[in-house]
Amino acid sequence: MDLNTKDIQLQYEGFLNTPFLWNSDAVFDLKQFEFLKENSATFNNGIVKNLRLGKRVERFVMHELIQKKNINILAENIQIQNGKTTVGEIDCILTENEHPFHLEIIYKFYLYDETFGTTEIEHWIGPNRNDNLVKKLTKLKNKQLPLLYNSFTNPLLKKINLKSENIAQRVYFKAQLFVPLSLKNNSFDLINNECIQGFYIHFNELKQFSDCKFFIPSKINWLQAVQTQTRWLTYNLFLTKVEDLIKQETAPLCWIKYPNGEVQKFFVVWW
Structure with a gap:
């Protein structure tokens, strides 16, 4: 394939x-x-x-x-x-x-x-x-x-x-x-809570995840579940790539891998 x-x-x-x-x-x-x-x-x-x-x-x-x-x-x-x-x-x-x-x-x-x-x-x-x-x-x-x-x-x-x-x-x-x-x-009254896939965070707050690894999928791959076998980025490299997008007022969907191996989707926002 x-x-x-x-x-x-x-x-x-x-x-x-x-x-x-x-x-x-x-x-x-x-x-x-x-x-x-x-x-x-x-x-x-x-x-x-x-x-x-x-x-x-x-x-x-x-x-x-x-x-x-x-x-x-x-x-x-x-x-x-x-x-x-x-x-x-x-x-x-x-x-x-x-x-x-x-x-x-x-x-x-x-x-x-x-x-x-x-x-x-x-x-x-x-x-x-x-x-x-x-x-x-x-x-x-x-x-x-x-x-x-x-x-x-x-x-x-x-x-x-x-x-x-x-x-x-x-x-x-x-x-x-x-x-x-x-x-x-949190759970919400009107929507299907199973749709909640992750969190979002302002660019300035990323430092709390400095011990994690990251990946920025292309937009069409936003549909995908987080893939564990991928080329994970270090925090510093990720920060550089995300900063370029934030300067363009574009909020990217990203994948995060915690030190314990857990993975999740999240957005980094500029606003």
Whole structure:
């Protein structure tokens, strides 16, 4: 297995093992697409080398779904057009046991910041503060899901012989969550606490981990579980590499290996 194939397989396994951000319709009344998970953990499709993380996840979801005998994919990644203008994109229309569903796919990395917003849901933000959970949920509810009922979607529905009023809507929303060190053992009311993958820390606070080793995976490998057999960096070398990213106001996801051999994911933030 070449390195790229091995990495893709590890990404797929990391994706599969990421829990849904909530169960049923606990958040914003958006229902997760819940189905019996008994899939093979092997991903045997090729992926374009530079395919970005979001599109990569869409490929992984499709691969996961087609393993199911009772699921049939009718359309995926369909651009809805008004002449030459793109109105939006529908991620997937499928049938499960012949019941049609419109599915929107989301995979996110969020950090819990009590200084942002006023409610638990508002406190979850992107690593670089230019994204947040409420913004994404609002976009889903007000823009992405209503696209099914847009008149410009009719040609697609006609093609697959369905009417919008007969199609149920679901989201497939997975996330990796990170909390401040002070909240490491905290549990949250509205989200699935199994999504918490690690902590985050400000660059200036890294010194407390000077006896640890580190690794900075590429963004597409953020999906992976921490790999123990890797080229671990010493604290000083890690600090130099991270400082360059922090100066660019980029918060990297990193792996940490403690002196006792324990490993974990964490973000280093600039804000």
